[in-house]
Amino acid sequence: MTMAIRSVGDVHSRKPEPPPARASLLWSWQTHTIHSKWITKPSLTQVKEYQATSTGVGWLLLHIFFQNSTPGNITTLQTLRSNAKHRPKSAHPSGQNGNCGAHAVSQPGKELWPVGPDQPAPPLLQERGLIAGDGIGREVVPAGRRALEALPASVGLKFDFVNLDAGFETFERTGAALPNVTLETLKTECDGALFGAVGSPTHAVKGYSSPIVALRKKLSLYANVRPVKTVRSNPRRIDMVIVRENTEDLYVKEERTFDAEDGSGKVAEAIKRITERASFRIASMAGEIAVRRHKVRQASGAGSAREPTVTITHKSNVLSQTDGLFRTTANVALANYPVTVEEQIVDSMVYKLFRQPETYDVIVAPNLYGDLLSDGAAALVGSLGLVPSANVGDSFVMGEPCHGSAPDIMGQNIANPVATLRSTALMLEFMNEEEAAAKLYTAIDANLEEGKILSPDLGGKAKTDEVVEDILKRL
Ligand SMILES: NC(=O)C1=CN([C@@H]2O[C@H](COP(=O)(O)OP(=O)(O)OC[C@H]3O[C@@H](n4cnc5c(N)ncnc54)[C@H](O)[C@@H]3O)[C@@H](O)[C@H]2O)C=CC1
Numbered sequence: 001m002t003m004a005i006r007s008v009g010d011v012h013s014r015k016p017e018p019p020p021a022r023a024s025l026l027w028s029w030q031t032h033t034i035h036s037k038w039i040t041k042p043s044l045t046q047v048k049e050y051q052a053t054s055t056g057v058g059w060l061l062l063h064i065f066f067q068n069s070t071p072g073n074i075t076t077l078q079t080l081r082s083n084a085k086h087r088p089k090s091a092h093p094s095g096q097n098g099n100c101g102a103h104a105v106s107q108p109g110k111e112l113w114p115v116g117p118d119q120p121a122p123p124l125l126q127e128r129g130l131i132a133g134d135g136i137g138r139e140v141v142p143a144g145r146r147a148l149e150a151l152p153a154s155v156g157l158k159f160d161f162v163n164l165d166a167g168f169e170t171f172e173r174t175g176a177a178l179p180n181v182t183l184e185t186l187k188t189e190c191d192g193a194l195f196g197a198v199g200s201p202t203h204a205v206k207g208y209s210s211p212i213v214a215l216r217k218k219l220s221l222y223a224n225v226r227p228v229k230t231v232r233s234n235p236r237r238i239d240m241v242i243v244r245e246n247t248e249d250l251y252v253k254e255e256r257t258f259d260a261e262d263g264s265g266k267v268a269e270a271i272k273r274i275t276e277r278a279s280f281r282i283a284s285m286a287g288e289i290a291v292r293r294h295k296v297r298q299a300s301g302a303g304s305a306r307e308p309t310v311t312i313t314h315k316s317n318v319l320s321q322t323d324g325l326f327r328t329t330a331n332v333a334l335a336n337y338p339v340t341v342e343e344q345i346v347d348s349m350v351y352k353l354f355r356q357p358e359t360y361d362v363i364v365a366p367n368l369y370g371d372l373l374s375d376g377a378a379a380l381v382g383s384l385g386l387v388p389s390a391n392v393g394d395s396f397v398m399g400e401p402c403h404g405s406a407p408d409i410m411g412q413n414i415a416n417p418v419a420t421l422r423s424t425a426l427m428l429e430f431m432n433e434e435e436a437a438a439k440l441y442t443a444i445d446a447n448l449e450e451g452k453i454l455s456p457d458l459g460g461k462a463k464t465d466e467v468v469e470d471i472l473k474r475l
């Protein structure tokens with residue numbers, strides 16, 4: 001799934017200076033250095049000029065995202081995605097309803113991007129790729145589309161959609177699980193997407209390979225950000241974000257099977273690849289998210305007592321080279337952030353996560369552990385059908401519910417659409433469409449708080465469509 005965003009604003013032939021942000025920190029991986037520069041508030045004309053001419057590459061740090069960076073503190077490193085093609089927005093006024101703090105906290109009198117009757121923001125036409133995939137992916141992705149279509153005009157967004165194929169059914173029909181046209185459309189026309197789920201078989205099928213794993217790698221979506229939270233009325237206050245490395249570890253899928261030399265049977269082995277580069281950038285994103293979440297908590301008056309904390313999860317007591325590199329590098333990266341850094345070996349992490357989930361803020365993990373932890377955490381908040389994710393790269397965001405194709409309930413119109421709706425909101429949040437994201441989060445939370453129209457996984461009797469209707473009417 002992809003989305004391409006075109007500005008309908010003025011077009012200028014001259015490439016202007018990029019619009020200044022209040023704080024902009026440029027990060028260079030090669031040198032591990034951080035350059036900060038403080039610049040002044042841009043005019044809307046400058047913003048529109050820049051949007052109209054920028055390639056979007058290299059200026060990832062220009063947005064509202066950095067509005068609240070504090071002089072003297074290195075609070076910003078690798079961005080959570082700020083494509084210069086995207087329109088910068090004023091911060092969500094409450095600053096309370098984001099999952100990751102990917103949106104900025106508003107400060108009265110300090111709006112970075114002025115919007116109002118005198119300076120109306122230009123409307124955008126956004127083209128989004130929708131990859132429904134298999135099973136319940138086909139039942140929940142339409143809900144995401146409907147939510148985008150139902151967003152009130154006040155948020156100033158318009159959407160076009162392109163349906164793209166991928167998955168096991170696509171493989172059986174066409175011989176390709178991820179057709180070239182899907183990938184090329186995503187790469188060339190889009191900078192974002194919404195993905196449902198695919199139903200990969202648990203046995204090897206010649207020619208088939210998981211398209212979602214391939215997409216994450218081919219689109220360089222190096223982070224999988226998975227917020228797990230309870231709604232406010234729930235006495236159990238769970239509110240954490242699992243930041244999962246998304247491109248390597250055992251997911252490089254370099255496996256082989258061969259006969260044991262001693263004739264004792266077959267041997268299968270797989271490469272677990274961990275790189276310094278990927279570990280550094282994922283830990284940096286975790287640090288960034290922890291800082292942003294803390295600012296949101298402070299602004300909402302809900303939790304200045306809770307320090308921003310990142311828990312590095314690994315198994316370096318056994319895998320001292322691979323997980324050892326992840327652990328060491330993550331510590332180096334996180335030293336750049338004003339956050340408390342903790343470590344937890346992944347097995348006891350599971351134990352503590354189940355025993356005391358309320359104590360976790362941001363967890364950063366290599367690919368496989370991150371996947372396992374987030375499914376476990378989903379059980380703690382009620383259902384896999386509630387937990388969203390965003391696959392995030394430097395120039396592309398793909399929302400994706402954490403669940404799979406759920407063949408046991410497919411075709412019955414009982415899949416919980418909330419994970420996909422939250423993934424849609426999370427995608428908007430990471431694309432700096434904070435206001436639209438906040439509206440969707442608020443509508444979803446209102447449905448869950450009221451607890452009357454819930455899908456069966458949450459103990460309700462409502463059909464998927466009824467849950468969607470109830471949420472959309474709250475928009
Ligand atoms: N990102 C993706 O495309 C993923 C795909 N899968 C694939 O999905 C297929 C099924 O895998 P499973 O292990 O069964 O995991 P699953 O996540 O599809 O289902 C696990 C359990 O959670 C329930 N569930 C999941 N989503 C739900 C929703 N929205 N509402 C209500 N209940 C929900 C299912 O009914 C099932 O009982 C496999 O082929 C697997 O490879 C699994 C995980 C992720």
Ligand SMILES: O=C(O)CCCC(=O)C(=O)O
Nearest residue numbers: 198199200210211212371
């Ligand atoms: O079924 C598939 O094709 C891939 C399942 C992907 C997954 O579980 C993950 O997020 O790691």
